[in-house]
Amino acid sequence: MANTQALRDLQTRLAERLQQVRTETPGVSWLAVDCAGQGLLLPLKQAGEIFQLGPLLPVPRTRPWLAGVVNLRGGVTTVVDLARFLGLRDTTLAPLPGVRGPSRLVAFNTALGINCALLFDKLEGLRHAADLVAEAQAGEPAPDDAPRPAFAPARWRDAAGRWWQEIDLAALAQWPQFLAITD
Numbered sequence: 001m002a003n004t005q006a007l008r009d010l011q012t013r014l015a016e017r018l019q020q021v022r023t024e025t026p027g028v029s030w031l032a033v034d035c036a037g038q039g040l041l042l043p044l045k046q047a048g049e050i051f052q053l054g055p056l057l058p059v060p061r062t063r064p065w066l067a068g069v070v071n072l073r074g075g076v077t078t079v080v081d082l083a084r085f086l087g088l089r090d091t092t093l094a095p096l097p098g099v100r101g102p103s104r105l106v107a108f109n110t111a112l113g114i115n116c117a118l119l120f121d122k123l124e125g126l127r128h129a130a131d132l133v134a135e136a137q138a139g140e141p142a143p144d145d146a147p148r149p150a151f152a153p154a155r156w157r158d159a160a161g162r163w164w165q166e167i168d169l170a171a172l173a174q175w176p177q178f179l180a181i182t183d
Helices: 003-023 169-174
Strands: 029-035 038-043 047-052 066-072 075-081 104-108 116-120 122-128 156-157 163-166
Touching: 029 116, 029 163, 066 104, 066 116, 116 122
Parallel strands: 038 163, 075 116
Antiparallel strands: 029 038, 029 122, 047 104, 066 075, 104 116, 156 163
16 A cells, blocks of 8 residues: 555656656757866767777878767767867867877767767866856956857856857857868
8 A cells, every 4th residue: 555655656746757857958068178278168969878988090181170080989089179170279280199088978969960070179077058047148348359159159157267169069060160171
């Protein structure tokens, strides 16, 4: 008898929680990364798996920001040094095939239809829109007030005062300069 009552209570709590989830407005969440000292936000719905950087095989006659290719889960994946692509790191320096340490790769979500992973310096965790203030609402401009490309739609500030640039991976995957990998 006690088990029957416990089961009914559980079902009631589950039904209440399901109803609560249906009425909640979903929040926006990002994977936060550090890229040459710049905080970047990658939409969770557009990001794929996170990998440690393995041995990179350089690809000749490509742009300096194309770090090479790497084996991820048995498949060859193109690796883009995001800091170099965004102009945050000097492209005249030697390529990065020996990079180790905290560097990580974030693969694009397979739904985006691009077999690519982004190289960044450090994983910073998750960020939620509820915990950040949009640039327009911050009351002060971000440190870099330069025009942004379409794949960089918004900047956000956290409670500690750090600015974060949102990167729309779907827009980046279609950006002509991103797709033009050869010199």
